[in-house]
Structures are given as C-alpha cells and as structure tokens.
Amino acid sequence: MNSRKLPVESSLPELKAALSSGRNAVLVAEPGAGKTTRVPLALLNEPWLSGRKIIMLEPRRLAARAAANHMAGMLGEKAGETVGYRVRMDTKAGPSTRIEVVTEGVLTRMLQSDPALEQAGLVIFDEFHERSLQADLGLALCLQSRALLREDLRLLVMSATLDAGPVSALIGDAPVVRSEGWVFPVQTVYRPRTSGQYLDHAVAEAITAAMNSHEGDVLVFLPGMAEIRAVERKLKAQLPPATDIRPLHGSLPSEAQDAALAPAPPGRRKVVLATSVAETSLTVEGVTVVIDSGLMRVSRFSPRTGMSRLETVPVSAASADQRRGRAGRLKPGTCYRLWSQEEQHRLTPRSSPEMMEADLAPLLLELTVWGVTDPLELDWLDAPPAAGIQQARELLVRLGALADHGAITPHGKEMAEHGLHPRLSHMLLRAIPLGLGGLACDLAVVLENREFVRSAPGSGAPSPDLRARLEALYGAADVNVDEGARRRMTQEAARLKREMGVKAEEQSDVEQCGLLLAFAYPDRIGRRRDNGKYLLSGGRGARFDENQPLAREEWVVAADLDDTGTDSRIRLAAPVSFEALSANFKDEMTAEPDIYWDAEAQAVRGRLRRRLGAIVLEEAPMTSPPADRMRAALLEGIRREGMDILPWSRAARQLQERIIFLRNYDSSWPDVTDGALNRSLSEWLTPYIDGCKSRSDLQRLNMKETLESTLTWEQRRELDSSAPTHWTVPSGSRLPIDYSDPESPVLAVRLQELFGLPSTPRIAGDKVALTLHLLSPAQRPVQVTRDLASFWSHTYFEVRKDLKGRYPKHYWPDDPLQAQPTRRAKPLGK
Structure with a gap:
C-alpha cells in the first residue's frame, strides 16, 4: 500500500469506532484529505464486515473509474481484483472483488435485484454534497432495506462541504467524524470578463497569462463540451508547441480521460479543459493553476410543460471553493476567477439538490418497481416535489408503465430493467416487434449523447434533424463529429443491442426514426399550423429556427425544445408520416x-x-x-x-x-x-x-x-x-318603490301628496324607513329625507317659502299635517 500519509488517516480510528459501535456515520473531510481512496481500504478488514463487500457510490463515472484504479494500484493490483468498479458501459469486477465503486444507477439496480444487499456489509455514499438524484435515491432505498431486511447493513456518508446535521439526523443521529484537508496555499486572482467579451476569448487570455506567469499545469473549468471545443480551437493557435491540450468530460473514452488525469511527459506542459467532473474526487496530476469560468451547465425540468432544458448558470460558492482547491493539491498554486469579488459575494452558498430540479419519471419508476407508490413513504433528505411526481406519474401512465391506480404494469417492470430513461425504454420495447430494434438502440444512444456532432456543413451549429445525427453515428463524412465519442457510442449501441436481443444483421433505416421518436415522446408529436409553427400533441406550441428544411414537414416529433416563450424552439426533431402514426x-x-x-x-x-x-x-x-x-x-x-x-x-x-x-x-x-x-x-x-x-x-x-x-x-x-312593489300615499296615488340601492329604497313623491302623513313609511316589518324624494309640482326634487316628522317640523317652512314663490297657484298650507293631500294644484273645494 502507498506509504504517503494523508490527513484523513488521523480520523480513521474515530471513524472505525463509530462504525463498530453503531450502524452509521458521517465523514466530513476537506478536499485533499484522501477520503475517497483511503477510507474504503482502511475499513476492508473490520470484524463487523465479516468478509462482505463494500459498495461505494460515486456521482460521476470518471471519478468512479479513477478511484477504483487508484485503490487497486495502492494494493499493487489492477482494477477488477480486490477493488473493482461498475459503471455504465464498463465493468471491472470479479469473484474476489471486495470493494466495488459504482455509479449511474448501478446501486439502484443492485438493490432492485437483491433488496437485502446480502453480499454487502457497508454502503458508502461519496461526495454526497453534490446531492445527485441517484445518491438521494440510493440512500432512501438503503434506509428502507435496512429497516425491513438488513438490520446489520452499515451506511457511511462522506462529503467535503456537507452540512452534516441534517444527514446525521436522517440516518439515525449518526456520529459525525471530521477531518482536515491537505491543501497547499492557493492565491486567488479575480479577473472579471470585460463587457461583451466572449467566454472563449476571456478563458484563452487567462490561460496564456497564467502559463507565462506560473509553472505547472493548468486546469480550466468550463460549463460544457461546446465551450471546451471553442477554447481548444483558440489555444491551438497561441500556445507553445510543447503544450498538450486535454479535454476532460464524462463523454470521453476512458483512454482520453486517463490522458487528461496523467502527468504531462517531461519537458511538456498540460492544459486540461474540464467540465464540473473535475471538481471533486479526482486529482489531476501536475496542476498548480486553476482557471474558473464560474459557470456550470445544469438541467432544469419543468413539471408544467414536462420538458427539461439545459441552462448555463453561475456556480455556487461551495463549488467555486472546490474548484479553487484543485490548484493546491500538490503544491502552492493560483486560482484565476473570471468574475469580480463583488460577484463572489452574490454567489449562492450551495447548489440546489438535483431532486428539486430533475425529471422524476426515472425515480418514480424505480420506486414503483421497489414497491413504493407514494415517495413520501421513504425517508429523504429533501422529499421529491409534488408537482414533479405528479408529472412523472402522468407520463408513466401514458407510456403504459403504470396503471391508472399507480401500480406497476408488466410493461413497466420490463422498462425498468434496462437502466434507460423510461421514454427510451418504452421506445425500445415498442420498436423490437416492428423490426426496428437496431435503429432504436442507435437512436437511444444518440439521444443520450447529443453533443457528439459539432456542426453541420457550412453552419456554425448542428442541424436539428435527428436523421443527420444518426447518419453521423454511421460515419457520414460531411458532418463534423467528435470521433472518440462516436466510437464509444457505437460500442454502447452494440452493447444495448446485445442486451435487448436485437439481431446484428437488422437494418437501420433512418427514415423510421420519427416513428421511434414518437414512441419516446408521444406528448411532442407536432403538426404544422398555417403560420409554419407547430402544435404539439401535449398542447404546447413549437417552432424551428428560420430556414430549417424540417419546417416544411407536415408532421414532426420534437426530442428537444428550449421551453421558452409561447412557442418553444425545436432543437432536435425528426419527421414522421401520418400513416405511421395512424398505424401505431x-x-x-x-x-x-x-x-x-x-x-x-x-x-x-x-x-x-x-x-x-x-x-x-x-x-x-x-x-x-x-x-x-x-x-x-x-x-x-x-x-x-x-x-x-x-x-x-x-x-x-x-x-x-x-x-x-x-x-x-x-x-x-x-x-x-x-x-x-x-x-x-x-x-x-x-x-x-x-x-x-x-x-x-x-x-x-x-x-x-x-x-x-x-x-x-x-x-x-x-x-x-x-x-312591496308600490306604496299608496295619502293622496291615493300608488307609487313604485325603487330598490336599486338595497341599503336605501326610495319612494319619489310630490310633496303635496303627503300632506297629513305624520311619519315616514316603513317596510321590511317596520325595520326600514323609506328614503323619500320629495318633489315639486314639476317633479323636481326639493328635499330628500328619511325623517318626515322632522321635515314637517323644521324644514317644510323654508321649502314652502321657496315653492310658494315658484308655484303661486298651488296649495301651500301653513299646517301640512292638517292639510288635505292633493294630486292637483289645489284640493277639491279650495
């Protein structure tokens, strides 16, 4: 075993004691402490393990392979002996393997096939602060498995930047063990982009400046493959010949990933252009300078529309610190941040858990196969949001994976066996009886690796026509592709065909990919409208960018949309015939x-x-x-x-x-x-x-x-x-009551018709006095009152003086209460 002592080793006695006396522990170890590679080996011979396996979940394939290879090397072995790994498309594990590093749903597959995990004594969740969906799901399933089947199963959660309290409480108030990291001093240089400066320009300038000012290799953090390619093009024209430019992302073949992690040959320097995969677990040999773009690519899922979209967003403060620490793993280093100190203060403390942003259809399918129809039955650090679960349930019912009452169907069980998104599993199962299984396997691989096509001929952007992507997979010469990615995808498609039992000689007619896409996305079948835009079967509007040949098709199926505006922009689609839709x-x-x-x-x-x-x-x-x-x-x-x-x-x-x-x-x-x-x-x-x-x-x-x-x-x-509708006044007139104001019903009456009436008429069982609009002989209002007695006593004489002047021929008695009411100028006999 490697004799180099790492900081985490001083915390191992406390960790061993915690796991010996209890069933759970939380290890918080700063970057560089060595937790990923030292801890599993240190626990391998603990008595409570009784010769059973340790399973360690890593959130990234690249880190899983690297960790397993490093631990195997420390034992003087190769991966696949005492230490092995299981990741998608690559497995190195055998009968003697005692430590298995797994990722990408492999732990979930293990639990589904063996809910008690009989061969395992310990499950480690590494880099749990990343809060990947698979890590949250794996921990929830392990907790239930232990509660129902395996009381002796131990759980260890490890992280560099985790708030340990909630995790400790979730797994039974587990003891928290802390370890200092091993990071040399890192100088931070803020180098914000100028207004309007493109990211690739700013990054290339920072790399050149750093290499001129510092020794050692450079690790650059970029949001995605497109930015990596853009920076790579610029660097090739301006860096010295003795510089190796090494991309590093999860879609690369393993040989290219190993080349990025390995030390540069003597006399040469290395610039590693990486996505977030290099933030944790990995040590990129020789790096003393980090250049951080401050950006990352995340998938945002909208339960309202059922669509996911990739967004480029600022990193969290925790991620920025993780990236900075990469410069001080081996010796003092420097970190260039392409943002200002003011922007640094505005960064969010931590990234949102993937659970809160992701498409939950795969999660819900796994849970239903597990036997849980209500996710809240399980213990979660953050429970899945209700809106996301509802949308996932509706999709799975539409795909036939769930019955209307939520139970798993035989088709759903078969879908869950293949480790693909439910949409793609459903597509494969529908395609095979039609003799289109080979094409469906190729299409599934293309849909999961959309960035391998760099551009279309004469264009700065790949075509949205999915048929062109398939042709590129088959080796079309006029499309600019990432050849390494294409070879890996071809191998992945071949593996999928073997797994699905598809005959090798089965032909692949790319013109059928629209029908297959409709199986995967029945909610995104689109029909052209009069304005050239499309109405999707799910109710959303969609459109192509201008001058796209696909925009002339009557029927299309959209695999990818940007989910913005009234009509989402279609980024990837294929045409489909109405005859094919009608038949299927x-x-x-x-x-x-x-x-x-x-x-x-x-x-x-x-x-x-x-x-x-x-x-x-x-x-x-x-x-x-x-x-x-x-x-x-x-x-x-x-x-x-x-x-x-x-x-x-x-x-x-x-x-x-x-x-x-x-x-x-x-x-x-x-x-x-x-x-x-x-x-x-x-x-x-x-x-x-x-x-x-x-x-x-x-x-x-x-x-x-x-x-x-x-x-x-x-x-x-x-x-x-x-x-009443009317009221009969002393003159004998039957006059209507106006109820338009329910608070104050009105009786409009000429003053002379009320002579002799001592008080205001009342309605509603004498509860409400009518509002009297007293009118002149010409039907004009002269007074409004609800107290007729007070009017006669006080106001009448002032009103009489005015009316007598204007209507001298009319009868205006001195005592209205003793006078005879009249509808005429004067009472009869006067």
Whole structure:
C-alpha cells in the first residue's frame, strides 16, 4: 500500500469506532484529505464486515473509474481484483472483488435485484454534497432495506462541504467524524470578463497569462463540451508547441480521460479543459493553476410543460471553493476567477439538490418497481416535489408503465430493467416487434449523447434533424463529429443491442426514426399550423429556427425544445408520416364530441373531433348533440357573456332588487346578485332552458318566473308585505318603490301628496324607513329625507317659502299635517 500519509488517516480510528459501535456515520473531510481512496481500504478488514463487500457510490463515472484504479494500484493490483468498479458501459469486477465503486444507477439496480444487499456489509455514499438524484435515491432505498431486511447493513456518508446535521439526523443521529484537508496555499486572482467579451476569448487570455506567469499545469473549468471545443480551437493557435491540450468530460473514452488525469511527459506542459467532473474526487496530476469560468451547465425540468432544458448558470460558492482547491493539491498554486469579488459575494452558498430540479419519471419508476407508490413513504433528505411526481406519474401512465391506480404494469417492470430513461425504454420495447430494434438502440444512444456532432456543413451549429445525427453515428463524412465519442457510442449501441436481443444483421433505416421518436415522446408529436409553427400533441406550441428544411414537414416529433416563450424552439426533431402514426397510435387517437359556446355566433355548436392529444385530426358538425352537453355548453356561454344575455324585464329586475334588499336584513333569503346568479346558473336556470341553443332562444324565458323559483313558498307570501312593489300615499296615488340601492329604497313623491302623513313609511316589518324624494309640482326634487316628522317640523317652512314663490297657484298650507293631500294644484273645494 502507498506509504504517503494523508490527513484523513488521523480520523480513521474515530471513524472505525463509530462504525463498530453503531450502524452509521458521517465523514466530513476537506478536499485533499484522501477520503475517497483511503477510507474504503482502511475499513476492508473490520470484524463487523465479516468478509462482505463494500459498495461505494460515486456521482460521476470518471471519478468512479479513477478511484477504483487508484485503490487497486495502492494494493499493487489492477482494477477488477480486490477493488473493482461498475459503471455504465464498463465493468471491472470479479469473484474476489471486495470493494466495488459504482455509479449511474448501478446501486439502484443492485438493490432492485437483491433488496437485502446480502453480499454487502457497508454502503458508502461519496461526495454526497453534490446531492445527485441517484445518491438521494440510493440512500432512501438503503434506509428502507435496512429497516425491513438488513438490520446489520452499515451506511457511511462522506462529503467535503456537507452540512452534516441534517444527514446525521436522517440516518439515525449518526456520529459525525471530521477531518482536515491537505491543501497547499492557493492565491486567488479575480479577473472579471470585460463587457461583451466572449467566454472563449476571456478563458484563452487567462490561460496564456497564467502559463507565462506560473509553472505547472493548468486546469480550466468550463460549463460544457461546446465551450471546451471553442477554447481548444483558440489555444491551438497561441500556445507553445510543447503544450498538450486535454479535454476532460464524462463523454470521453476512458483512454482520453486517463490522458487528461496523467502527468504531462517531461519537458511538456498540460492544459486540461474540464467540465464540473473535475471538481471533486479526482486529482489531476501536475496542476498548480486553476482557471474558473464560474459557470456550470445544469438541467432544469419543468413539471408544467414536462420538458427539461439545459441552462448555463453561475456556480455556487461551495463549488467555486472546490474548484479553487484543485490548484493546491500538490503544491502552492493560483486560482484565476473570471468574475469580480463583488460577484463572489452574490454567489449562492450551495447548489440546489438535483431532486428539486430533475425529471422524476426515472425515480418514480424505480420506486414503483421497489414497491413504493407514494415517495413520501421513504425517508429523504429533501422529499421529491409534488408537482414533479405528479408529472412523472402522468407520463408513466401514458407510456403504459403504470396503471391508472399507480401500480406497476408488466410493461413497466420490463422498462425498468434496462437502466434507460423510461421514454427510451418504452421506445425500445415498442420498436423490437416492428423490426426496428437496431435503429432504436442507435437512436437511444444518440439521444443520450447529443453533443457528439459539432456542426453541420457550412453552419456554425448542428442541424436539428435527428436523421443527420444518426447518419453521423454511421460515419457520414460531411458532418463534423467528435470521433472518440462516436466510437464509444457505437460500442454502447452494440452493447444495448446485445442486451435487448436485437439481431446484428437488422437494418437501420433512418427514415423510421420519427416513428421511434414518437414512441419516446408521444406528448411532442407536432403538426404544422398555417403560420409554419407547430402544435404539439401535449398542447404546447413549437417552432424551428428560420430556414430549417424540417419546417416544411407536415408532421414532426420534437426530442428537444428550449421551453421558452409561447412557442418553444425545436432543437432536435425528426419527421414522421401520418400513416405511421395512424398505424401505431390508434389507441391514442380519440373521437369525442366537442360541444361549445360560439361567442361570435352567440350559440351552442356541436362538432365531432378526432384528436391525437391536443391536435385535431379532423372534425364534422354533430347533428344531434347530447342534451345534457348542450345545456352545459349553453350555461357556460351565459357565464362567459354575463347575465345581460338573459331577457331581463323591468319587473324581473325589480324582483331581483327586492330580494337583494330583504337579504340584507335576513340571510335566509337567497343571494340573487348577478355574480351569485352567474355562479349558480345550473341550480336555478337549468329547468327552464331545455331546447335552447342560442341567445335568441333565451329571449323566450320569463326571467321573473325563473327568479321566483329561487324562493320558498313562505318567502313568496312574505315578499309583497316586506318589500312591496308600490306604496299608496295619502293622496291615493300608488307609487313604485325603487330598490336599486338595497341599503336605501326610495319612494319619489310630490310633496303635496303627503300632506297629513305624520311619519315616514316603513317596510321590511317596520325595520326600514323609506328614503323619500320629495318633489315639486314639476317633479323636481326639493328635499330628500328619511325623517318626515322632522321635515314637517323644521324644514317644510323654508321649502314652502321657496315653492310658494315658484308655484303661486298651488296649495301651500301653513299646517301640512292638517292639510288635505292633493294630486292637483289645489284640493277639491279650495
């Protein structure tokens, strides 16, 4: 074993004691402490392990391979003996393997096939601070497995920047062991980009400046493969010949990854252009300078649209510190940050857990196969969001993986066996009976490795036509591809074909890829609209960039959209024929009546529409729509148009106002305001609209009768006494009461007709005094009062003086209470 002592070794006795006396532990070890490679080897011969395996979950394939190879080398062995690894497309493990480093859902596969993990004594979750979806899922499944099946199974969570408290609580208040790191001093240089400066220009300039000022190799952090290629092109023209430029990302073949990690040959220097894969676990030999773009690429999933999109976002403060530490692994170093100190203060402390941002369909499928239909049954550090789970459940039901009640189907179990996204597994299983299994395997590999095509001929960007990507996989000479990635993808497709039992001689007709894509994305089948844009079967709008040949196709299937704006931009798609859709999507093509209110015609219309999701394939008028649907559509039309669409007479409106008035004083009266009537249309109007189809038909309604139907028999009897329509005044005139203001009903009456009336008339069982609008002989208001007695006593004499001057021929008595009321200028006999 390597004799070099690392900081974590001083914490090993405490860690061993914690795992010996308990079942769980949390190890927080700073970068450079050596936890990834020292801890598994140190625990290998612990008595409680009883000769069983240690399984260590790494969040990245590159780190898993590197860690296993390094530990094997420390034992003087090769990977696959005592220490091995299992990652997708690459396994080195045998009967004698005691430490297995796994990733990318391999732990989940192990648990699904052996829920008790009988051969394992310890599961280690390394770099848990990255909070990958697989790590969170693996820990939740291990906790349940131990609770139900394996009480003796031990769990160890390791991290560099983790807030240990919540994790410790989750796994049973496990002891927390801490270790210092081994990082040499690192000088930080802030070198913000100038306004408008492209990222590749800024990075290339920083690399040149760093190599001129410092010795050693340079590790550069960039958000993705496109940026790595752009910087690589610039560096080739300006770096000295004795410089090796080494890309480093998860899609590279293992030989290229090993070359990036290995020391530069004597007399040469190395510049490693890496994505976030180099943040943790890996030591890139020879690096003393880090140049950090401050950016990372993350996948954001929208439960609302069911789409994922890649976003380039600033790194978290924790990630920036991890990257900085890479410069001090071997000796003092320097970190150039391409942002300002002010921007540094604004960085978020930690990245959001992948659980909160990811497409949860794979997670939900795994859980359902495990036997859990409600994710909240498990213990999580952060529970899966409800919206994401709901969207995932809807997709899995649509793909036939789940029954409507949420149970796994036989098709769903088969989908879960292949470790692919459920969309791709479903596509493969549908393709094989059609003799398209080989093409489906190739297509699955292309969909999972979309950046291997660098550009199309004469263009700065790859074509969105998926057929061109497949042709590139098959070796088309006129497309600029990453040859290493293409070879690896060809090998992956071959492995997938063997796993699926696809015959090697099966032909691959790229023109069929649109149909296969429709199996994977039934919600993204698109039909061209009149404006050249597309309506997707899931209801979203979509479009191509200008001058794309695919934009002339009637039917397409979109595999990738940017999920922005009203019409998302289609980034990857293939054409499909309607004949192929008709033959293979019969069950999803529904014929249903569409009965609706036509606002322009002001009438109910009925059409029989044949649909594929939101896409209308054909439609025809309905001759005899169901009566209940007609009534419902008519009521919906009335709701939209408002209550004025109904034929309100003056008597009906007055009845409405009277009922509203009485409800102010007695809540047992119904609420017949326009808003309340609109909300309860189906309750009071339905019995009266049989046979009505339009606004003109509604004009036959008697609104007064329909409104009266809202009253009980007792209320109808009480109505006229409590809220009379008219009031007979002393002159004998029967005058209408205005209830338009329910707080203050009004009786408008000429002053002379009230002579002899001592007090204000009252209604609602004497609870409410009428508001009297006292009028002149010319019907003009001269006074408003609710206290007639006070008016006679005080105000009348002032009003009389004015009226006598303006209407001298009329009768204006000195004592109005003893005077005879009149509708004429003077009472009879005067």
